[in-house]
Amino acid sequence: MSINVQHQCTCETASEEELMGRLEQVIAEYRDVPGALIPVLQIAQGIFGYLPECALKQIAVGLNKSYSEVAGVVGFYSFFSTQPRGRHLIRVCLGTACYVRGGKQLLDALKQRLGIDVGQTTPDRNFTLDVARCFGACGLAPALMIDDDVHQRVKPARLQAILDQYTDGSTVPTE
Amino acid sequence: MINLTIDDRPVQVPQGATVLDAARKCGVDIPTLCYLKDVQAIGACRLCVVEVEGAKALVPSCVAPATPGMKVYTKTKRVREARKLVMQLLMSDHAGECLTCDRNEKCEFQALARQMGIKQNDWTGDTSPRKFDHSTPALSRDSGKCVLCRRCVTVCKEVQGVTALFPQNRGFDTKVAPAFCQDLATVACVQCGQCAAVCPTGAITELDETDKVWAAIDHPDKFVVVQTAPAIRAALGEEFGYPPGTLVTGKMAAALRRLGFDAVFDTNFTADLTILEEGNELLMRLKAALAPEEFKKDGHHHAGPLPMATSCCPAWIKHAEYFHQDFLPNLSTCKSPQQMFGAAAKTYYSRRIAKHPTDVFVVSIMPCTAKKFECQRPEMESSWSRDVDVVLTTRELADMIKQAGIDFTSLPDEQMDAPMGMSSGAADIFANTGGVMEAALRTAYEVVTGRQLPFDGLHVTPITTLEGTKEAALTIRGCVPEWSFLEGKTLKIAVTHGLANANRLLEKIKSGEAEYHFIEVMSCPGGCIGGAGQPRMTTQAVRKARIEAIFREDEGKTMRKSHENPQIREAYEQFFKSPLGERSHQFLHTEYFGRERV
Numbered sequence: 001m002s003i004n005v006q007h008q009c010t011c012e013t014a015s016e017e018e019l020m021g022r023l024e025q026v027i028a029e030y031r032d033v034p035g036a037l038i039p040v041l042q043i044a045q046g047i048f049g050y051l052p053e054c055a056l057k058q059i060a061v062g063l064n065k066s067y068s069e070v071a072g073v074v075g076f077y078s079f080f081s082t083q084p085r086g087r088h089l090i091r092v093c094l095g096t097a098c099y100v101r102g103g104k105q106l107l108d109a110l111k112q113r114l115g116i117d118v119g120q121t122t123p124d125r126n127f128t129l130d131v132a133r134c135f136g137a138c139g140l141a142p143a144l145m146i147d148d149d150v151h152q153r154v155k156p157a158r159l160q161a162i163l164d165q166y167t168d169g170s171t172v173p174t175e
Numbered sequence: 176m177i178n179l180t181i182d183d184r185p186v187q188v189p190q191g192a193t194v195l196d197a198a199r200k201c202g203v204d205i206p207t208l209c210y211l212k213d214v215q216a217i218g219a220c221r222l223c224v225v226e227v228e229g230a231k232a233l234v235p236s237c238v239a240p241a242t243p244g245m246k247v248y249t250k251t252k253r254v255r256e257a258r259k260l261v262m263q264l265l266m267s268d269h270a271g272e273c274l275t276c277d278r279n280e281k282c283e284f285q286a287l288a289r290q291m292g293i294k295q296n297d298w299t300g301d302t303s304p305r306k307f308d309h310s311t312p313a314l315s316r317d318s319g320k321c322v323l324c325r326r327c328v329t330v331c332k333e334v335q336g337v338t339a340l341f342p343q344n345r346g347f348d349t350k351v352a353p354a355f356c357q358d359l360a361t362v363a364c365v366q367c368g369q370c371a372a373v374c375p376t377g378a379i380t381e382l383d384e385t386d387k388v389w390a391a392i393d394h395p396d397k398f399v400v401v402q403t404a405p406a407i408r409a410a411l412g413e414e415f416g417y418p419p420g421t422l423v424t425g426k427m428a429a430a431l432r433r434l435g436f437d438a439v440f441d442t443n444f445t446a447d448l449t450i451l452e453e454g455n456e457l458l459m460r461l462k463a464a465l466a467p468e469e470f471k472k473d474g475h476h477h478a479g480p481l482p483m484a485t486s487c488c489p490a491w492i493k494h495a496e497y498f499h500q501d502f503l504p505n506l507s508t509c510k511s512p513q514q515m516f517g518a519a520a521k522t523y524y525s526r527r528i529a530k531h532p533t534d535v536f537v538v539s540i541m542p543c544t545a546k547k548f549e550c551q552r553p554e555m556e557s558s559w560s561r562d563v564d565v566v567l568t569t570r571e572l573a574d575m576i577k578q579a580g581i582d583f584t585s586l587p588d589e590q591m592d593a594p595m596g597m598s599s600g601a602a603d604i605f606a607n608t609g610g611v612m613e614a615a616l617r618t619a620y621e622v623v624t625g626r627q628l629p630f631d632g633l634h635v636t637p638i639t640t641l642e643g644t645k646e647a648a649l650t651i652r653g654c655v656p657e658w659s660f661l662e663g664k665t666l667k668i669a670v671t672h673g674l675a676n677a678n679r680l681l682e683k684i685k686s687g688e689a690e691y692h693f694i695e696v697m698s699c700p701g702g703c704i705g706g707a708g709q710p711r712m713t714t715q716a717v718r719k720a721r722i723e724a725i726f727r728e729d730e731g732k733t734m735r736k737s738h739e740n741p742q743i744r745e746a747y748e749q750f751f752k753s754p755l756g757e758r759s760h761q762f763l764h765t766e767y768f769g770r771e772r773v
Contacts, residue, residue, distance in 0.1 A: 057773040066338035067773045068362050071354035075344040082355075 027062035086128040095134030098142040109156035179245035194236035209324035210237040267298040270319030276377040283375035310358035313366040313544040321378040327370035336675035339364035367490035368544030368707025391536040392435040401436040406542035406606035406703040409724035413710040414573035415583040420720030425588025443598030445515040450737035454619040455754040466660035482691040489549035490698035500769040508764040517562030518762040523750040542706030568708025597742040600729030608672040608702035609638035612695040623658040643676040670695040
């Protein structure tokens, strides 16, 4: 079974009932699949943009898992978030190669430019900042990912130009 | 067989044995922490490392298979230093408040530090934020004392099928906790306490309520009554140095009297009462299912469905309320013996001694933590006050005896008081897996046929073992006229212990794969003798020893069947009237409610 993971947050355009209905369909599809918890969590994060409590509880009941176990899996993998996320997710690699080639400085520059800390979302909900451990792009360190795009050999000076690609007219104006 | 050497001494072990098994076989003690025989072997804590000739790294002996020709060294300098370092690092994030800890002198972690000769610990650094959790009636949690061994996680998931506790977060932030590190009361926990039974430190314990009992004993106007569950007499001695399986019934009665209880009674009494109620309930359900015309002719309208399930175990009841709501009508409506005792003590007995129910204070000594939860259920208030006021575990009773300066081993054997201290052997075996079933059959079979249960020594041997789920079938012949509809019928029964086993049994019943008339469920492995309030550590060998002791207690009595107990007959004559009658329903039966899982 292929896993279709979408990062696009749709919770602003669809009602909660619609989203929960979509999750219920996913759960029904995966109910008897061994090892279904992680793929269902991934898809749920795609549907909601993050993993709200109501979705986690529905997944626990639907897959006949304990809520504590579901929460444990969500907390273990940094990919999962229980906080609402911005339209774009920035993940700065702090794996060994990226770290020694300036990943930490890149992260500091991003924090300063966006005015947020790791795990937080900008007030206009455009960016969420996170860290990651290795995308497998060590030869082109330091690397960062925005949504599904990998940006390599990034220098702090180039950051604004990269961020601008994600703040064009396609984004929703700030509230 | 595999031949290897441990510290140059040859040893032979069967295929599949670990290095730890081999070491223990030849008398070499390797320290372990996360390892727990029959429960968990995950090689997580690294305290059991050994040196193996030819291996680059040290090897965790609890998961390393023994291989032919292996040369194992268990106490080289490298091994000693590695274990010490691991222990010191674990200690650096452990709230080592031994003097005030519930586990002081009975702590595996403390014993390991002593065994390794750790006199100081120079490792300091970050400590995890500490969280106390007293949100449930039975269990107390202190994350500061948790060493992340995961024994509780494994027991909760694999043995009980509940998974209320699970590792949350990652790396140094890891906590063994309910979902999102919230309080235990926020998740589906059945309060069985098996987590506390296997915890090697003071991170999970029963909620200590000994102070409440001292206060009641000290109170000038309270008439304090104590009941002891059948499983206590086969385990309490362990707290005072007796080997597992020692019966201390007489010394226990003497100790309770010296503690200052006004009446020393026995939960066994209401175990006998339970059999009369539950046995009759089973017969009514059988009649409704197998002879509906006759059932209606008798003027009855409703009886619950088959299979009927026992309802003595409060963790099983709570489990069913969370996870098997469609099965709630199948549960016997009988209260547990503990709750029947509370109701009877504050009605039938308080009337006999001319006291108001609110002046009688009922203390239970239970092998169980879930009983603390059970006595607080809102519906357990049939006597115009809490039917049972406080529940103590076997361990808490031992603590009180020690606090009072009573020299337990030199106590004389004393009897329990009349009338609620008298019981049959059938009541004793409530402590064992299969015991409630056997006790019920001893009475029900005799009611139906007028003859004794046709088993050697009255033991339904197939259901007395420690196997997870056990079955038996009993064909009924020679019925008395009233029960002739059962003539030639085969009664099918099943007995299970450990809630994960119960889940599997219920799946088989729901899918139609298996069909029974009566099932017994106990949450703790081995039944109440293996309850979470019993002296630690309850291994399979300890379970067997306690089970055998309980059977000795049963066989030592001339009165082996609940319906033969004259005090029970008197209680019906004077107060309860008849089994399943109006008074029974008011005081001895209850109802169940579905609970939200999340």
